[in-house]
Amino acid sequence: xxxxxxxxxxxxxxxxxxxxxxxxxxxxKNGITxxxxxxxxxxxxxxxxxxxxxxxxxxxxxxxxxxxxxxxxLVLEEFFSQDAxxxxxxxxxxxxxxxTRSLLYKRWYNSYPRHNELTxxxxxxxxxxxxxxxxMIIRNDHPQRDEMLAAFxxxxxxxxxVMDVQPKP
Amino acid sequence: xxxxxxxRIFTDKEIADAxxxxxxxxxxxLQYVQRREAELGL
Numbered sequence: 038x039x040x041x042x043x044x045x046x047x048x049x050x051x052x053x054x055x056x057x058x059x060x061x062x063x064x065x066k067n068g069i070t071x072x073x074x075x076x077x078x079x080x081x082x083x084x085x086x087x088x089x090x091x092x093x094x095x096x097x098x099x100x101x102x103x104x105x106x107x108x109x110x111l112v113l114e115e116f117f118s119q120d121a122x123x124x125x126x127x128x129x130x131x132x133x134x135x136x137t138r139s140l141l142y143k144r145w146y147n148s149y150p151r152h153n154e155l156t157x158x159x160x161x162x163x164x165x166x167x168x169x170x171x172x173m174i175i176r177n178d179h180p181q182r183d184e185m186l187a188a189f190x191x192x193x194x195x196x197x198x199v200m201d202v203q204p205k206p
Numbered sequence: 207x208x209x210x211x212x213x214r215i216f217t218d219k220e221i222a223d224a225x226x227x228x229x230x231x232x233x234x235x236l237q238y239v240q241r242r243e244a245e246l247g248l
Contacts, residue, residue: 056242072239080227082220088228090235127228171228188215192224199221202229 038087038119040075045111050104053112059087061112065102069093073112078125083188084181086123086173087116110145117155121179125189128170139170146174154178158186160193164202 042055051063060074072094075087091109116122126142128135139159146157159172173189175182216224 056239056246056248060239060242062243062248074235074239076231076235076238078231080224080231082224083215088231088235090232092232092236092239094236094239125228127231129232169229191215192221195216195218195221196225199218200225202225 038075038085040112040115040119044115044118045108049108049111051108053108059116063108065105067100067102069095069102071105071108073109075116075124081125081189081192083185084123085121086125086185089113089116089124089126106141106145110148113145114149117149117151117174117176120176122176123179123185124174126172126174130169135168135170139172142172142174156182156186158189162193162196164197167202169202 039058040055040061042053042061045053045061049063051065053061053063056062056072057074059076060072062070062072064070070093071091073091075089078086078088113124116124128138128142139161143157143159146152146155149155154177155174156177157172157174159170162169162171171193173186175185179185
């Protein structure tokens with residue numbers, strides 16, 4: 038699958054540079070550089086799914102920049118304009134902002150004009166009190182939509198009973 | 207790819223491996239980003 042920075046840049050408030058088929062970079066007015074993209078999932082193995090990632094590699098704490106949200110929205114829209122798109126995400130817990138990140142995915146989904154064409158399954162996986170926020174977003178016209186959601190639900194439901202996950206020190 | 211017409215899709219080992227992989231996936235992606243930027247001279 039290849040996404041197009043050209044499409045994203047038609048509406049993006051920041052100029053997006055394409056680093057690879059599904060990897061982008063952009064710099065904000067505050068001088069923060071973000072990398073955002075997708076990588077084919079190798080773990081859940083339920084079909085062609087992609088993990089979504091975004092990082093501020095400078096680790097600079099920023100004031101809320103709505104234009105970053107807009108750029109990410111355009112990247113996600115470009116992804117879901119492709120056929121049979123399935124996205125997984127897991128909210129990075131290393132800085133204790135995972136719940137905020139989880140809410141951002143919901144916010145993006147609710148603000149997406151065509152969200153009725155997608156299903157968002159957001160979950161909290163409880164590993165003995167350590168909560169991991171994760172989710173799947175899938176196009177409703179995906180030929181295996183129901184099966185993939187069922188597989189994700191099974192994984193999420195059984196994960197806490199299979200192994201324990203503890204936060205890194 | 208596993209058939210989807212069975213109730214039990216994953217083995218316990220598959221779930222455990224998936225959990226470990228997913229918890230490390232971002233680190234792997236970050237390494238890939240750094241490699242790619244180095245290739246592009248960025």
